[in-house]
Amino acid sequence: MLSVEGLSFAYRRGAEELFGGLSHEFTPGAVTAVTGPSGRGKSTLLYVLGLMLTPTRGRVLLDGRAVSSAPDAVRARVRAHRIGFVFQDSALDPTRTVLDSVVEPALYAGWGLGRARSRGRELLEQMGVGARADHRPGEISGGQAQRVAVCRALVTDPLVILADEPTGNLDRDNATGVLAALSAAAGGAGNAGESERDGIGDVPRTVLIATHDPFVIEHADEVLSL
Numbered sequence: 461m462l463s464v465e466g467l468s469f470a471y472r473r474g475a476e477e478l479f480g481g482l483s484h485e486f487t488p489g490a491v492t493a494v495t496g497p498s499g500r501g502k503s504t505l506l507y508v509l510g511l512m513l514t515p516t517r518g519r520v521l522l523d524g525r526a527v528s529s530a531p532d533a534v535r536a537r538v539r540a541h542r543i544g545f546v547f548q549d550s551a552l553d554p555t556r557t558v559l560d561s562v563v564e565p566a567l568y569a570g571w572g573l574g575r576a577r578s579r580g581r582e583l584l585e586q587m588g589v590g591a592r593a594d595h596r597p598g599e600i601s602g603g604q605a606q607r608v609a610v611c612r613a614l615v616t617d618p619l620v621i622l623a624d625e626p627t628g629n630l631d632r633d634n635a636t637g638v639l640a641a642l643s644a645a646a647g648g649a650g651n652a653g654e655s656e657r658d659g660i661g662d663v664p665r666t667v668l669i670a671t672h673d674p675f676v677i678e679h680a681d682e683v684l685s686l
C-alpha cells in the first residue's frame with residue numbers, strides 16, 4: 461500500500477511549495493489519474509513517490525514504512541525492486557536496442573540476463589512490439605516507443621507503477637493499448653507466469669498516471685486532482 465502524509469515539495473528554499481501538505485492513500489489494484497493544471501506538480505509528485513526526490517515536508521509510506529526518509533541504499537533498493545517508472549516521452553536510450561532498454565531495470569534489480577531477456581521478450585510480445593525487440597528507438601514509432609517504455613516499467617513486476625503522461629502524443633489506438641496494459645498490471649495480470657512460478661499468486665498493484673488526457677481521466681478508477 462502506497463500513501464503520503466502531509467506531503468510538500470519545493471525545488472529550492474523559497475520556491476513555491478507543491479502539493480500543500482497532501483495526505484492520500486492510493487488504492488492497490490486501481491489506476492489513479494493524477495491530474496491538475498500545468499505546473500501544479502504532477503510530474504514532481506511521481507518523482508517524489510518514485511524516491512527520486514525527497515519531500516520537503518511530510519513522507520511517503522510503502523506498506524506502512526516511511527521509505528522517503530530511509531537511507532539512500534534502502535531507497536535505491538526499494539526503487540529497484542518495488543517501483544516501475546514510465547518517463548515522459550518514453551525517454552529510451554537511443555544507443556540501446558529496445559530489448560536492452562526493457563531488461564535494464566531487471567538487471568539493476570539483480571536478475572540474471574537470461575531470465576530478464578525472456579521476461580522482456582514476453583512483455584514486448586504482449587504489448588504488440590515483439591518484432592521490434594532488436595531495433596533501436598530511432599527505428600520505431602512514438603506509439604511503439606511508449607509501449608516499450610511501459611514494458612520497461614513492468615519488467616521487474618513492481619508493486620507500484622508510476623507513469624508520467626504515458627499517452628501524451630499518442631493516437632487513440634495507441635493510448636488505449638497503453639492504458640489497457642497499465643490497467644491489467646494494476647489488476648495483477650502483469651506477471652502471472654512469474655507469480656505462478658513463485659507460488660505467490662497475482663497481487664494487486666498500485667498504478668498512478670500523471671496526465672492531462674481526458675481519455676485516461678475518464679477511464680481511470682480514481683482521480684487525484686492537484
Ligand SMILES: Nc1ncnc2c1ncn2[C@@H]1O[C@H](COP(=O)(O)OP(=O)(O)OP(=O)(O)O)[C@@H](O)[C@H]1O
Pocket residue numbers: 471478496497498499500501502503504505670
Ligand atoms: N528541476 C526543476 N527545478 C526547478 N523547478 C522545477 C523543476 N522541475 C519542475 N519545476 C517547477 O515545479 C513546478 C511543477 O512542475 P511539474 O513538471 O511537476 O508540473 P506538472 O503539473 O507535471 O506540469 P505539466 O502538466 O506542464 O507537465 C513548475 O512550476 C515547474 O516549473
